[in-house]
Amino acid sequence: MKTDILDTISEKIADLMETNQGEWIKPFSEGELLCPHNPVTGKDYSGMNAFWLGFGGDEYYATLKQWNSIGATIKKDEKHKIRALRKETVILKDSEGKPKLDDKGEKKTFSRFKDYAVFGASQVEGWEPPKIERVNKVKAIAKADFFLENLGSTVNFINQGRAFYNRATDEITMPTKELFIDTNERSATEAFYSVWLHEEVHKTGAPNRLNRTKGGSFGDKDYAFEELVAEIGASILCKNLGIAPEIRQDHAEYIGSWIKALRNDKKYIKEAVKLSLEAVAFMETLQQNKAVA
DSSP: OOHHHHHHHHHHHHHHHHTOOSOOOOSBOOBSOSSOBOTTTOOBOOHHHHHHHTTSSOSBEEOHHHHHHTTOEEOTTOOOOEEEEEEEEEEOBOTTSOBOBOTTSOBOEEEEEEEEEEEEGGGEESOOOOOOOOOOOOOOOHHHHHHHHHHTOEEEEESBSOOEEETTTTEEEEEOGGGBOOOSSOOHHHHHHHHHHHHHHHHHTSTTTTOOOOOSSTTSHHHHHHHHHHHHHHHHHHHHTTSOSSOOHHHHHHHHHHHGGGTTOTHHHHHHHHHHHHHHHHHHHTSOOOOOO
8 A cells, every 4th residue: 555645644634633623513413312301391301310211111201290281181090100209408307397507507408319200201191292303404426325335234224313333233323314414514415424434434344354453442542543444434435435525624523532532643543544445445345346327
């Protein structure tokens, strides 16, 4: 592999990182609710409640009083199946019912958790969850679609803001097109193809392909380096496939976020560029040399 190619791409990425003016922004929305939500307060349940209510089977939970306040009623014969916790502060009182005071003259208090009944949305009537209208802003790019189709990957599209490659199943998971959004630095179309190609580069690292080292845990050195390889590979493919004319700022921002995990040592960029070019070459061998109509 020619050194000048490595140097050119490495220097381009390094230059973009030097001019980086912000943090990388995820280019897709969250999709379906990931945390149990209270439709009256408009807030997600947190902490233990988020964990506990997550097993209840509903996305929305509220108390009887709260459901009634928005015109909903509990279905006949329905009983609460789960209870939530509320932290409350209790004032200590003496035998006469007066607040006890500490040495500073302030009221003595203690905290405790009190459980209360909540009902899931499936247990009520007279209320429907809000419908989120999403528009597909992703425009098809024939050359990119042809390239991706020839890779032969199993891709599962889900209505959640998650994208990843699973080595155990050799499958890619992607958000649906409707979840991709326009940002200041790239369109929904660019985001969709860039994220998909990023995961395809990860796929080339499997043991039966190029056998790159997979990180042991999120954020460790090997994990960070593999993210560099995948994002640089995706940026090269975006350019080659006409998705973006140049390596964009947001690619550099994402790469820069992982360079920090490698203690800002830019020597990793050049090595990652080398491996990403190998990944791109591997993916190109899977193409069937057919012209796009």
